[in-house]
Structure formats: C-alpha cells, structure tokens
Amino acid sequence: MELKFLLLTSLFYFNVLGDHECGISYTQEVPTSYTINKPSQIGMWPWAVSMHFNGQKLCSGVIISPRYVLTAAHCYNHAMSNKDTKRRHFSIHAGTIYANEGEVVRVKNVTTYDNHLSEDMENDIALLEVGIFLVVVVCGGVVDPKVPKGKIG
Template sequence: MLTILHISSCLQLSREEAMLKFVVVLSFVACALAGTIPEGMVSLNDDLGGRIVGGTPTSISSFPWQVSLQRSGSHSCGGTIYNSRIIVTAAHCLQSVSTSVLRIRAGSTYWNSGGVVISVAAFRNHEGYNSATHANDIAIIKLASSLSFSSNVRSIGLATSTPGNGASASVSGWGTQKSGSNSLPSQLQYVNVSIIDRSKCASSAYGYGSVVRAGMVCAAGSGKDSCQGDSGGPLVSGGVLVGVVSWGYGCAAARYPGVYADVATYRSWVVNNANSI
C-alpha cells in the first residue's frame, strides 16, 4: 500500500512511490540500518510506519485466499486467489520486475515458511494504471502451476457491486506492525474496517478531495488501517473480494482512510484477462 512517509537518504523515492502501501525488502543494502530484521532481510528504513494497524494475529484458515507475493524470496506484497492459476494484486507491486524473481506462497499463516511456493509464469498490469494518480491499480498474476485447493488454499469471488457506506470489511496481510519497526511479522495479521464510499471519501469530510477517483473505494476504522507490506492484498466484505490494497496518506491517520482499487469496477477486466493471459 502506498503511503506518504519519510524516506531515509539511503534511498530516493518519488512522492508517488512513497504513497503506495507496499514494502520493498532488500537482501543487500549499502546502508546500515538499526532494528530487528528477519535473517537475510533489510527494510528501507526505520521510519516506514507500515503495518496492519491495530490488527490481530490470525491463521491462513480464516483467510485462505491470501497469498504472499515475493521478490527474490522476500515478502513484498499481498495477493488474492481468484482461481487455481490466477492471483489478483496491485499494479504498483509489479513495476520494474521480471517474472524470474517472483514467487507466491499460499496456504501458510507465515510468509516465510509452510504452505506451497509457486513460480510466476506471467503477469498483466491494467493498461490504464497511472503511478502518478494511482488510477487502475490492479493486476493479475498467472502461476506456473496450479494451486491445489484445501482448507488453507481457496479462491474467493469478485464483488459485483461496491459495498455501501459503513459496510463491515476486513483486510489482511504481513505488513510491519508499528511505526519505526524494521521487522515484518511472520504471522498473518488482519483488521476489521468499515467501507467509506468513493463520493464520501472524496468529500470535505476527509482530506483527499479529488485525488480519490473513479475505480477507488476507501475503508478505515479508528486506529485501524492497512499499510506498507499489505499492498495488493484483499479487502473482503460479504464473503467476496471488494478491494485491493492500493495507497493512502500515512496509515490510520485521521481524515485519511486507506484507499483500495474497487474490485466491482474491475471485475470484467479481471475475468477477461484471466482467460487470456
């Protein structure tokens, strides 16, 4: 998920890149960074503030459609199982990357062990994705081999309509848990939030204004949000996928809800491209 944050001098990111709610975790970094870091991993800085904010540890059996999208063995984004060969994620998670370094881990509560790891055969970003406006921030991934469904590995349906304002929803992922932390939780986290429809999210009740565009939906709770490391992951309401974690100003910041790609808007695009990729 893109978010506005302070970036250390070790890495220069554009304002647009710094807004997305994803975390790039590198195996090799020229800068020495403080904090507890999973073995073989270094995050960009200790100022990310990225996490499932206000969340609770959970197990994959409660969110069996959730996958970890990984680059060179490190968690970078979330994703959602659409069918046994197709994963739905965010377009910003798949910029400047080749399929050769991408894997998904499915069927595990832990991003770094268990379940099954499958290579990526191909991916397709929405042709209208715009990194400056965050419009059309959705993509699909085709796996090199099919997932075997079980109690821990299941697909989830796509929303046919956007939930109404105030509808209950949940978002899950492996984003870091508190501001100033360099460590990713190994265990899946989730948080319950409420839908804020696009027109309300773009109104004066919140701080985004016209930055929230068609094809986006917002969600938030008091002290609850998705954040870096959760990008591409599922926002679920009524038993279907209603949003894909995309961007936001900060995480759980007052008047700035998390912003998601509205799955109902992109349902036809996902279905059509899943059949042709």
C-alpha cells in the same frame, strides 16, 4: 474506456473464475467479527498470498481463480523498474500473507491494466498467472451501483 474495462472484467469473471468453490477456510472456526489487530491462524485465509521478489516480501494478494492471483500493479512495476530484473525472480507463497509460510509458487505471467504507471494509483491492478492450479479462491464482492465514481463503497 470505462465501458471496455467493465466488459472485459465481466468476461473474465464468467469465463475464468467460473463456478469454482470459494471462501472456504481450512480452520474449524472463522470469527464473526474481523478487526485489524486480531491475529490470524494458519489456514484461516487460504485464498491469501504473499508476493515475493528475490525472496523478499513485496505485497499481498488474493487467489481469484485456480490459475490467477489479484494484486496491486505498483508492487510489480516497482520491482521491474530495474533493467536486470527477470520475471522468474517473482514468486508467491500461497495460503498465507506471511513471508516464510505457505506453498511457494512461481509466477508465469503478469498483466497490468493499460500498462499502469506507478506514480498514479488509478487502475493499480495486476493479474499474476501461475503455472499450477491453486486450490482455494476468494469470493467476489457485489458491486453497488449507487456508489459514486471515485468513492469507496
């Protein structure tokens, strides 16, 4: 199962993400050190999105390609647990992590890893497909093969 996931992730990375420009901030100066308590400026993190359901902020995510946003599956699954919920009630605010800023973009499709169960945080990943092209994508990290399974590295 892990090999299948790695292969699919690699194919996704090379075919969907491609050679898009990444990690460019709209602000002139990006701080050299990042701390949780340091305030951000609008445009500093243009690849950030705020995920909303019926106008209420649920979670944050990152733009990983012009048409896809990466977020946590439990955010989507929790909201979809109500039978009256429709996908059209989901939207993202692109270019911000704040609830009332950024460009409002409707979510076209949601894919979770092997139908993620919300009680279990393993494989807690979701891809949100949007109907328009988003401009700035986050740069992907480098995987460290020396980090043992189940550890954060």
